[in-house]
Amino acid sequence: MSPSLLLPKQFFFVLLIAILAVSFSFSRTSIAQESTTANTESTNFFPSATRFGEPDDELGIIPVYQLNQIIGYIFETDNLTHFPGFSGETVNLEVALDTEGVIRGINIINHHEPIFLYGLGEEPLQNFVRQYLNRRIDQRLLVGSTSMGKDHNTQYVDGITKATVSVMVIHDTILGAAMRVARKKLSGFEAQAEATIKLGFLPMSFDNLVSKQFVQSWKPDNESEYRKLEEELESLRENDAENLFDIQWALINSEQVGTNLLGTGEYERLLNELAPGETAILMLSNGAISFIEPDFASGASPNRLSIYQNGYSVDIRDINFHSFHPETFSEKFPPYRDVMIFRIKANSGFDLSAPFEIRLTLFTSSNPIQTTSLSLGQVVSISADLLDIAAIENMRPTPLWKRLWQQRTPEIIFLGIYLVTLACMFSFQRQLAPRFGRHLSIVRFISLLFTVTFIGFYAQGQLSVVNIYTLLLSLWQGFDIQVFLLDPIIFLLWGFVFISLFLWGRGVFCGWLCPFGALQELVALVAKQLNIRQWIISEKQHRALQCVKYPILVCLVAMAFIDLSMAETLAEIEPFKTAITMNFIRYWPFVVYSLLLLALGMFVYKFYCRYLCPLGAGLAILGRFRLFSWLKRRDECGSPCQLCYKQCEIKAISKIGQVDYNECVQCLECLVIIDDKNRCVTDRYKSKGNRRKQQAIPVKISE
Known part of the structure; x- marks a missing residue:
């Protein structure tokens, strides 16, 4: 006989009080130490x-x-x-x-x-x-x-x-x-007068662009110093090019230069890549020594190439313009080994109208422990024919959220494909259920692995009750969409979850998108393979424990409006940060707590999700306003058939056959069963009932 879970309430409250006490203690100690240190250092x-x-x-x-x-x-x-x-x-x-x-x-x-x-x-x-x-x-x-x-x-x-x-x-x-x-x-830091780039386009060949100084060659200013270093520079050759240096540069976001070099389509794509006020410099290299180091990583700031103006360094960064698009130019000219476009931010203080220095810093190693740097520079100016001198105000750098979205494009694409797949699957679930059959377990297993590994560990897409704090406080204090755009993965997940709540309920997230929920389900699969006997929780205890997560949610949200720091501390009842964000590499009490919850999941299916999760409680409340109840039911469900009730591991189906969408994780198992004639026995009950009715009808015997 399976053992009975006799003291679930006592166990739960001891566990809850212990973790809150530990996290409260650590938080207050940390804050006290920080305050003392700050006052001393100031x-x-x-x-x-x-x-x-x-x-x-x-x-x-x-x-x-x-x-x-x-x-x-x-x-x-x-x-x-x-x-x-x-x-x-x-x-x-x-x-x-x-x-x-x-x-x-x-x-x-x-x-x-x-x-x-x-x-x-x-x-x-x-x-x-x-x-x-x-x-x-x-x-x-x-x-x-x-x-x-x-x-x-x-x-x-x-x-x-x-x-x-x-x-x-x-x-x-x-x-x-x-x-x-x-x-x-301070003196010497005053913002310089800025210049705007002239609008207008006239067709010009590459040679004409060079002759007009719209495309310029780079070479060191100090020719004699360069000749002294030429022999040493020869040792730095990176290829067999004829010339040591063959580097050109151009103000590529000028319409006159950009359209002639890139073509209309590529020039418009470049402008879409740049924020207002940003400058883009095209660098071309065909020489034995390039403007970038051999191990340069796309999208980064180069170590070899730098720009100085008025004695100050100007930050430049590769915009990775040709990462997904081939290098295309409107005019044919000699091919270049290195073609890159570098961004200068609007808040860098860079003045288009003032001279600036393009500097190459090269490194030679005379022995394994000593490195010598060689700096070669040229002072250059952008052609006045490309500029309108004028003061520019309110020039803003690229918003941080936009930079982060650009950096995470691959993750966004993969997540988007998965979300579209989920939306299609749930929209046509009744049509797909008969086709899934016994293959649903395979589909589910693949989804669980993707959710844990990609969404959770790799993309860090674990939603949390802390996100609810942020949303509510933002609505209370003044909504700012940029706050939520800082993490594109979290933003996309919340957007999808919010829409899905009103279509299918909370189960889409809890069953298919929550990394810790998926981790619990994988642990339960391991327990099943090991034949670990499950604890039996009575119906009365189960219903009582289901309600615990709601007062937890109310307390946490209320505390967020009173003391946000304390609310974030109390949110440690969620093991998400320890298990998913930190990969269990954290102070030992938090790790023990998270592992304990996972261990309980081997004896009680998805223990944390069912009884403790405040995020699930919040989603369940919004899920009550769903527009549809998609899971098909029959008159015989619950009476006399109890198959779905017994098969539902989350216990979201009652004995009378009704689905509790506030607890359902939309695993679709009941939908597959009800369309499987080999498993669903309602047709047999119906046939048996018809036979009984026929037997009950009196037969009239003719004399």
Whole structure:
């Protein structure tokens, strides 16, 4: 006889209280430590300071004095920038900037980035922002791993795995706020006059573009220095080209240049790739030494090529223009080995009308432990015939969400195909069910693997009750769609789930799109293969436990409006972050909790989903407003036939044969059974009933 689960309520409440107590304790300790550290560090920004001035009325910038001399400024980034993070809230930092444009201190005042609060912890975040200390903001600064042999004029800060969105937001926040203060308060940082690009197009050949200086050749300015280095440069040859350098460049987003070189269609595609105010530089190379290093990764900032203007580095990045499209030009000209288009952001301070330097930094190794850098530059100017000199205001960089969508195009395509497939399958489920038959288990298994591996572990597409916080608070405080666009995978999933709730109920997400739910189901399959005996929960206990997740949801949402940090702490009742986001690499109490829930799933089918999940509760509430009840039922379902009731592992079918769509995960097993004449016995009951009726009819015997 199967053992009975006698104390489910007691076990559940002990488990819940334990995890909430642990997470509450860790959160409060972390916050207390952070606050103490911040208060201590803020006094060390300027050790020689004798007094602080009054904050700037407009931006809250505080001047710092040594006697009567200003030695720097302290400011909060929220007063100067607005870059919403993954949580929908900005990361507010206190930054100290000296009069030379060097960052002297950073304190984290406030943030709600879940990956740090309840995942990686605060230490990686603190370590990340410390990398900006003593950095000059007028030098080139990139997020990426440092290594020997990179341009010594470029500064690098290490990123954080699994925190790409948060890291990019913090990077833009620090530099954006610091540069705004520098341009307002410091000499030498003033924004230069900008120029607009002339509109208009006249057909021109490639030779004509060259003769008009619309396409220019690059070569080092200092010819004598170049000749001295020529022998050493010969050792850096990367191919057997005739010329050491054969590099051309052009302002490709000029209509005159871009249309003549790329053609109308490709030029329009280029403009669609660029945000307002951005500049695109075309680089062509056919020489023995290219403008990019041999191991250059598409879409990145080159280590070899850099642009300087007014002594400051201008950040450039490959836009990967030919990643999915072949290189096409409207005019035939000698083929080039390297053809790339680089983006200069609108907020870089780059002035089209001013001269700038194109610099190549090459590296030679005289021995295994010593690397020598060689910098070769040329000061160039964009042809005045392409420009209208005018001040440009309100030029904005490419929105962060747009950059993230561009970076994740492959994941978006794969997820889109899967979502379209699901939509078609559920729209025609009654027609497909008879065809599925015994093959449904194979379809389901493939779907579970895809959901866990691709949507969960790879694309990090695990929805959470924290997303509900963000939505409700956004609606309460002022809706901003860009907050939700920061993660394209989460955005697409939520969009699909929201629509599917009103068509099919919550089961589409819980049964086919939730990575942790799929992981539980795979664990249950393992348990079945191992013949692990399932615990029996009485009908009364089952119905009582199903209701537990609803008060959990209410408490969490209410707390989000009272104390968001506490609500995010309490959201640790979800094991999603530990199991899916962090791949079980986390502080041991969280790992034990997640593994315990999975272990319970081996004895009670999808234990967490059925009884504890606040996200499932929220979706079930909205799912009550579904427009259709798709799962086919018959009059004989429940009385006398009990087959679907016994086969439903989630226990969403009652003894009377009705489907509880608030609990159903839309596995479609009951739909397959009801259309399988070998399994569904309602026709047999119907035939038996007809025979009984016929036998009950009195037979009249003729005399």
